[in-house]
Amino acid sequence: MIYFNCDYNEGAHQNVLDAISDTNMVQSAGYGHDEYCEKARRLICDLCKNQELYVQFLVGGTQTNLTLIASALRPHQGVLCAESGHINVHETGAIEGCGHKVLTLPSADGKITSRQVEKAYQLHVECDTPEHTVQPKMVYISNPTEVGTIYSKKELEDLASVCKKYGLYLYMDGARLGYGLMAKGNDLDLESIASLCDAFYIGGTKIGALFGEAIVISNPALKEDFRYIIKQKGGLLAKGRLLGIQFYELLKDGLYFQISEHADVMAEKIKDALQTMDYSFLVDSPTNQLFVVMPDEKIAELSHTYFFSYDHRVDEKNSCIRICTSWATKEENVERLIQDICKE
Amino acid sequence: MIYFNCDYNEGAHQNVLDAISDTNMVQSAGYGHDEYCEKARRLICDLCKNQELYVQFLVGGTQTNLTLIASALRPHQGVLCAESGHINVHETGAIEGCGHKVLTLPSADGKITSRQVEKAYQLHVECDTPEHTVQPKMVYISNPTEVGTIYSKKELEDLASVCKKYGLYLYMDGARLGYGLMAKGNDLDLESIASLCDAFYIGGTKIGALFGEAIVISNPALKEDFRYIIKQKGGLLAKGRLLGIQFYELLKDGLYFQISEHADVMAEKIKDALQTMDYSFLVDSPTNQLFVVMPDEKIAELSHTYFFSYDHRVDEKNSCIRICTSWATKEENVERLIQDICKE
């Protein structure tokens, strides 16, 4: 079987693994108080062109989201996000588990707009009894979104502007950030993201690391005592250096971006083939995830050789599946898939 | 000003107040371990025709909802309810504050159907990774609903049946239960509710008591250690007898139902007048809350004399307001309102 179901089917990029091996028997301090994490932190500040950023490394995405949100919000505050947002649908209520309501906004393409945020905020403060409803205090977006779409710089600026106006935190889940930043048409970069968001994370698990997410905090209010919260929520890795080593390796010479681009290019090839066959898409995704509508028969045929994620039933005869490439996707497998897609 | 904005503008029915006065200097045990609570418990069991029911008294509705739900659910479990459900929109995230997601279902009339519940449950268990999403474990309904509509016996039986099939708890918020049970067209009673729901509460705050809700639990799994949870969540009233005294007084001779009926009749009079004037309603409510669409001009005119709840803007010139009667509504005020409504 060939896996196109997600972007975490393999281990790590060989360079990352080598870096872990090379340092294996070095003795170092625990919990991220080591030189590798320190180097990786400085490198991320350099890439974001802001030496005041506060950087911590965590193991996984749900952990990162819940830790940041639990750290930022008071009990009566909630987080606005798209209905399809990862924190709303794929984290088993991790945010509610920390006591906070996820306040959903409808979205056809996985994105939310500054206008939606403004309206939600105003609806809250203008109602007769605001204290009877959850106070919106944070905006959560993911880039790319759950369905592979990306925010433009203008869209992010508008969100940041509304958030600033109403005292909301803007937080970007970057589980697949590399795939977004290397996508065709993208005009965001680490620097602009770091300056527009109060916090965001650079995803490693899905882009070349064994595991790991680098959370980057620019808002001073969100830095205070953040490591206490990491520890309390179970996210402080004893051998924290494993995270520093991986991020340093991924980011020091642009490896992170090269392998991200590879995944996007592989996805584009598949997308072209699907378009040739006149299949339609849930949304137009420029990143490594394609949500395509196909006849069940065709899906069944392809499933003899390939693993996909089943997304949802469209009608009696058609379903939407997710085809996902990654840093590790082999071109030969993509070509084989394309042949099988185009086979009548 | 005359208040038609809600059903808790006055204190208590005089009989209730007299009962509190008459027993004022009697010494009794605290926390509900007194003879008044005991009598009220037995009376409720009698009215529900089930001596195995477990009855506790709490002070308010949000407190009752959060206590019952926190007691019943494990951390990964959520509660299904209508988007307009009180726990979803008017309790400042009290349920999420206890760690549980509120899983919303769309509803035009404030009610949810057994089919919706079944579909939501199946969607959960049939998805690829159920453990990544919140597990539905309880169904929350209110009767009457937030918009004044009521469940029929058949609808409740269907809900109970689906809940039983899938191991879900069925819980009814009865903040205005009396108004529902005395509504035209209602075919439910305490006995049928107690036998169909795993738990429900008989609302006192909005129907003649100074404060107080009587929670009635039939499912043995929900009885265990329930008072520990009441205490932990801050709901165990030191002078618990105040709750027992009030519920005994309200229920011993049917006062609760008489005053509920009064409110429904008053609302119906107003409804008839509104219909005469061709105003339209959000839904067709047979209980003490009317959600009526009126020109802003007319609302402004009436607002010189009456308080209503503003619900939402309908279009440029019209808004929906809530007109609410109660056990304490004076007929003369209703007649005056009707005159003013009908005044051209």
Next chain:
Amino acid sequence: MIYFNCDYNEGAHQNVLDAISDTNMVQSAGYGHDEYCEKARRLICDLCKNQELYVQFLVGGTQTNLTLIASALRPHQGVLCAESGHINVHETGAIEGCGHKVLTLPSADGKITSRQVEKAYQLHVECDTPEHTVQPKMVYISNPTEVGTIYSKKELEDLASVCKKYGLYLYMDGARLGYGLMAKGNDLDLESIASLCDAFYIGGTKIGALFGEAIVISNPALKEDFRYIIKQKGGLLAKGRLLGIQFYELLKDGLYFQISEHADVMAEKIKDALQTMDYSFLVDSPTNQLFVVMPDEKIAELSHTYFFSYDHRVDEKNSCIRICTSWATKEENVERLIQDICKE
């Protein structure tokens, strides 16, 4: 049976009940947005000689404690208190239920010292890995304490000074505050407490009200959005005016202090009798609670007529019981008890 087991065996002082009756059918806004609450708030500010105080009314003590603490602390922060503190032993883990550790300090007399607080704080910040331990952020005291002792002005000033030095909040649980303020030897008053504590509450449940606690917040950081937290935790009383009416009645002419003094005087009479009989006390309490060590035989004999709280076994033949007077204690019952105590 005559009850000396606690100070909430009866209803309310007659004046309080009358005030509730007199206003019963007045229509007013809900949730504390009424004129009675407003008057009571202004009166409390006057009594504390500080017009900037923020005052809210809640129903019970556990509710008040958990709401204030949940509102004030971030997830990794804990509250220092005496091992015997109410929040540590008598609230079913209400504080932990809101996510916060209670950090206990040993105490023989129910009080904690500024030196203990300082040491606990320093131990935290000076340890190798502070982020692995709970951060002390609040000091909880009760006055009178659980065993009836009271803080001197000097002791409270010292606590306040250490708290200020280290950025800790100082919070006083005043469930029995009146009994403390009227005790022999007391040199605190509402003004000094309001100026030294970041927050405290004036207990009504145990001193003449049907129920109710008035929380008084002086630290601006603790005022923000406090009502949201009250609502979320289930403590926002629909007919909030009941609380305002009661506190206004209790405080407008000093009734609160007169009836508190009565309880202290009654307790002192009993204490004198017990001393005459050479019984020993757990601590020397000047307030309405006496913890006295008695032979089990004598306890059994008295228990035919009187209810006490059993506190703990002292040795094979002796136990410590709590004898509690209140605003409602009748002098004739005290005299009868004294006779029976002194009977050989």
Next chain:
Amino acid sequence: MIYFNCDYNEGAHQNVLDAISDTNMVQSAGYGHDEYCEKARRLICDLCKNQELYVQFLVGGTQTNLTLIASALRPHQGVLCAESGHINVHETGAIEGCGHKVLTLPSADGKITSRQVEKAYQLHVECDTPEHTVQPKMVYISNPTEVGTIYSKKELEDLASVCKKYGLYLYMDGARLGYGLMAKGNDLDLESIASLCDAFYIGGTKIGALFGEAIVISNPALKEDFRYIIKQKGGLLAKGRLLGIQFYELLKDGLYFQISEHADVMAEKIKDALQTMDYSFLVDSPTNQLFVVMPDEKIAELSHTYFFSYDHRVDEKNSCIRICTSWATKEENVERLIQDICKE
């Protein structure tokens, strides 16, 4: 510098690292649904001689403890443990963060006794108002304890017996389980632990793995929906196979036990040297952690070459430090340390 401060200063045992490398580009299912985890699970069942055990793999110890405890307890229930227990002092209130009180028992040697547990339980149920206090429902022990001591089979049997009697769960934190099982005088093994405890974990982070803890659940009540809780608490590793690969490698040929024994032997050598020099110990530890009291001068001298953990000040001139060996400790470093200890 040579590190004797803890047992997680290096990466992983070479075999473990090789196993990760060898499988790096294999594609597999995520979240522990892979063949490596499956093999490791079966192996653990074999080693425990019980095919009904439920095994899951998590990344770290605090995460494991909080996940198991949050999954097992209802809101009003707490966990009994030694005052020095890891969950009480070194997890930033992770358990309280999940809503549960840690109920501490005094302990001089890090262990608690069945008699202490029984007494604590009885104190709870026999008090006048059990529902006002936290209900003990679980007993948490660590083996070895925080100070390196171990439980005998008899002691564990007694604890299990009391837990069974009162319906308490018995849970063993095995962060350093290997070091305990290979200690001189130990008479426990995986089989007996699995049969006596409701749940325990086999620690990997501190014994040869890059990271990872294998939680083993025997009580069916604790198995249900456990993976939902892992996910909600942020502990479900996307590339879960990394955990399965490591545990399989460590356990398949006894490597885990060999390297554990090495650490114990190294510690014993140091202990012998310390005893020769007449230094005293906090407790008599047969495992890889030694808590030794030394003159500050001597500590300062050794600290030029070695890192230790400073534990606490003993008196003006002496302190207690922790010397810790591990699976990775080099014998030459131990010998050098011994020479320096014995140097006058």
